Amino acid sequence: MKKNIYQPIEAVIEDVRQETASIKTFALRPKSLFSFCTGQFIELNIPGVGEAPFTPSSDPGVKDRLEVTIMNVGNMTSRLHAMHSGETVALRGPYGKGYPLESFKGKDILIVGGGVGLAPLRSLLFSLFGEIDHYNKIVLRYGARTSADMVYKDLLPEWAKKKKVDVMTTVDIGDPQWKGNVGLVTTILKDLPVELHRAVAVVCGPPIMMKFVNLKLLDLGFTHENIYLSMEKNMSCGLGKCGHCRLGRYYVCKDGPVFTYEQLKDLHDIWD
Amino acid sequence: MIFFTNPPYSFLLTDYNSSMETYFLKHQDILTFYSRIDEEFQLYVPIKVEAKPRLLCEHGLLLPSEDYLLAPFSRIQEKSDIAYNEYRCVEPTRTLFVYPKENVSGDTPDPKKQGPSKPLAISGVKNCDLFSLKVQDFVFLGGDEVDPFYQARRESALIIAGDCPAFKEACFCRAFAIDPYSQEGFDFNLSALNDGYLLDVATEKAHGIADSLKNILSLATRGQLAGRAQKREALVKKLDAHLVLHKIPGKGSLKDIVVSGYNSTVWQEQMRTCVECGGCVFICDTCHCFLLADTLSKEGPQRLRIWDGCLYKNFTRVAGGANPLKMRYMRLRNRYLKKFDFFIDTMGTQACCGCGRCIEVCPGKIDIRYILKRLYEEKHLSAH
Numbered sequence: 263m264k265k266n267i268y269q270p271i272e273a274v275i276e277d278v279r280q281e282t283a284s285i286k287t288f289a290l291r292p293k294s295l296f297s298f299c300t301g302q303f304i305e306l307n308i309p310g311v312g313e314a315p316f317t318p319s320s321d322p323g324v325k326d327r328l329e330v331t332i333m334n335v336g337n338m339t340s341r342l343h344a345m346h347s348g349e350t351v352a353l354r355g356p357y358g359k360g361y362p363l364e365s366f367k368g369k370d371i372l373i374v375g376g377g378v379g380l381a382p383l384r385s386l387l388f389s390l391f392g393e394i395d396h397y398n399k400i401v402l403r404y405g406a407r408t409s410a411d412m413v414y415k416d417l418l419p420e421w422a423k424k425k426k427v428d429v430m431t432t433v434d435i436g437d438p439q440w441k442g443n444v445g446l447v448t449t450i451l452k453d454l455p456v457e458l459h460r461a462v463a464v465v466c467g468p469p470i471m472m473k474f475v476n477l478k479l480l481d482l483g484f485t486h487e488n489i490y491l492s493m494e495k496n497m498s499c500g501l502g503k504c505g506h507c508r509l510g511r512y513y514v515c516k517d518g519p520v521f522t523y524e525q526l527k528d529l530h531d532i533w534d
Numbered sequence: 535m536i537f538f539t540n541p542p543y544s545f546l547l548t549d550y551n552s553s554m555e556t557y558f559l560k561h562q563d564i565l566t567f568y569s570r571i572d573e574e575f576q577l578y579v580p581i582k583v584e585a586k587p588r589l590l591c592e593h594g595l596l597l598p599s600e601d602y603l604l605a606p607f608s609r610i611q612e613k614s615d616i617a618y619n620e621y622r623c624v625e626p627t628r629t630l631f632v633y634p635k636e637n638v639s640g641d642t643p644d645p646k647k648q649g650p651s652k653p654l655a656i657s658g659v660k661n662c663d664l665f666s667l668k669v670q671d672f673v674f675l676g677g678d679e680v681d682p683f684y685q686a687r688r689e690s691a692l693i694i695a696g697d698c699p700a701f702k703e704a705c706f707c708r709a710f711a712i713d714p715y716s717q718e719g720f721d722f723n724l725s726a727l728n729d730g731y732l733l734d735v736a737t738e739k740a741h742g743i744a745d746s747l748k749n750i751l752s753l754a755t756r757g758q759l760a761g762r763a764q765k766r767e768a769l770v771k772k773l774d775a776h777l778v779l780h781k782i783p784g785k786g787s788l789k790d791i792v793v794s795g796y797n798s799t800v801w802q803e804q805m806r807t808c809v810e811c812g813g814c815v816f817i818c819d820t821c822h823c824f825l826l827a828d829t830l831s832k833e834g835p836q837r838l839r840i841w842d843g844c845l846y847k848n849f850t851r852v853a854g855g856a857n858p859l860k861m862r863y864m865r866l867r868n869r870y871l872k873k874f875d876f877f878i879d880t881m882g883t884q885a886c887c888g889c890g891r892c893i894e895v896c897p898g899k900i901d902i903r904y905i906l907k908r909l910y911e912e913k914h915l916s917a918h
Contacts, residue, residue: 264682268638268826268837310835312828314853336853469856496852498826501679504842505823506850508872511879516677530796534858 270352301360321388331381357500370456376467405447486524575655580619626819653690666819695720704890709782783910807898815843
């Protein structure tokens with residue numbers, strides 16, 4: 263029997279958590295065996311409605327359940343946001359290449375997130391925490407538009423308390439309740455507690471944020487090979503066949519979604 | 535010419551040429567040949583449509599302008615409508631392997647959904663079409679995962695290629711070193727002679743059929759083979775003479791001129807007449823893009839694999855609204871980068887077979903030959 267590469271497997275929504283006004287985290291239990299590496303993405307399907315690519319935000323070490331943090335921005339995601347625990351969706355994957363954890367070992371890992379872009383990074387953080395002895399230091403810098411737009415608000419202070427972990431957050435627009443930094447995420451990329459010669463940077467967020475964070479990191483002296491960027495495209499098949507996510511000589515779905523800046527630097531319009 | 539050394543294609547190349555035999559088939563016996571194939575296969579054959587007057591091309595050559603369509607042999611009432619197509623048919627060959635819209639639901643490809651239960655046979659496949667099939671093979675059979683719907687059809691299909699005894703105004707295969715006749719990649723190949731056909735029998739599958747037709751096949755004589763070689767050579771000469779007039783850059787310079795032409799004005803200029811009909815991408819035999827769409831039918835949720843095209847506005851749009859290819863000129867440029875940069879990088883050859891179908895279909899008269907020529911001139915012949 264030949265495998266139908268386009269056919270998703272069913273998954274039950276076990277839990278839905280409201281992160282912000284427009285972002286929810288869905289906990290899914292696939293009906294058959296499913297596992298992923300951190301940074302890989304899945305195609306999440308509502309049968310008869312549509313399908314879209316997301317990177318799981320949960321610990322890949324948890325094998326029977328995964329979480330996906332999703333912003334309500336389009337047709338498929340608005341339908342998904344209207345769904346509840348107990349309802350059934352479907353998923354395919356995992357696709358692409360995730361974060362190269364092996365090459366992060368012994369390093370200072372700077373993780374820069376913007377908005378809902380913290381979702382894949384949460385999965386990465388869980389992976390790193392799970393074998394924290396292998397890494398020298400984890401530095402998280404997270405920015406959101408306002409304090410109300412921050413995801414994982416309960417987790418951030420918890421992470422900050424962890425050994426070897428340094429967390430700073432910022433909001434673009436302050437409010438009376440917000441006591442932290444106000445300014446774009448690049449404003450908290452100063453005086454980083456990392457040693458450049460053993461540092462890598464992992465960036466995920468909206469394209470405009472990634473563009474300026476990347477510039478800042480280059481400015482700080484990060485090498486092209488040590489900056490890891492998560493590229494966003496409208497992957498349809500996830501298999502390098504449908505043609506939607508071409509980026510230069512790559513397909514984001516199979517050669518990415520995580521790329522080093524070295525891989526991308528000569529390509530045109532990567533931030534569009 | 536072998537393009538692939540990677541495993542996914544090996545099954546397609548296995549026994550070609552190793553045991554090639556060439557027979558002579560009389561004109562009047564072609565229907566017997568076709569009928570025999572139709573017993574085992576769902577056979578498509580070319581029929582001639584709309585015999586228009588011959589066309590005087592802008593360079594003064596009198597060229598044919600009739601078109602050929604593929605039709606199921608069993609459903610053709612008047613068998614005299616069946617033609618030996620002098621050049622490629624209108625529809626791209628890929629249509630028979632990747633349907634424009636196909637239900638791909640289910641745990642495994644359902645043979646009932648695959649259309650006819652008999653495997654596919656296609657006659658009138660030209661060398662440009664065979665080149666394109668290699669591109670489709672690269673996409674749908676290559677990589678880590680194989681498209682099982684494509685694979686099922688492709689592996690079981692019988693390909694009856696044919697020499698081109700003529701070419702259309704839009705034909706430019708030879709610009710990319712693709713000959714107007716085939717020497718590999720087929721099961722059978724037909725070459726029209728004055729009183730019949732030479733029939734190359736290339737694969738085991740084809741030999742099986744040829745063995746059952748010994749009464750109408752005689753081994754080709756040396757004279758007949760020489761006659762074919764002469765015809766082939768003459769057509770190549772004529773085609774090359776035509777292409778010289780169009781000044782189409784050669785295969786070797788394609789990547790270079792398209793990459794360095796990124797900021798050329800030709801993209802904006804040529805897109806002025808584009809009406810975004812998508813004709814060029816859907817008639818293209820090397821285009822392969824598709825979208826997986828979900829719909830609800832009477833039987834429940836369905837997954838469809840639908841042809842998509844990069845000339846359409848929403849091809850690269852993401853849910854948030856961002857669109858890297860928001861302007862039409864960006865989409866035209868993207869198409870050329872895909873065909874002449876991406877494919878040369880990843881597959882080792884350009885994704886264009888020179889069939890000229892996109893030239894004929896375009897209501898805006900956007901001509902790939904002109905764009906390539908312009909890019910070449912801007913790179914190599916500019917004043918500075």
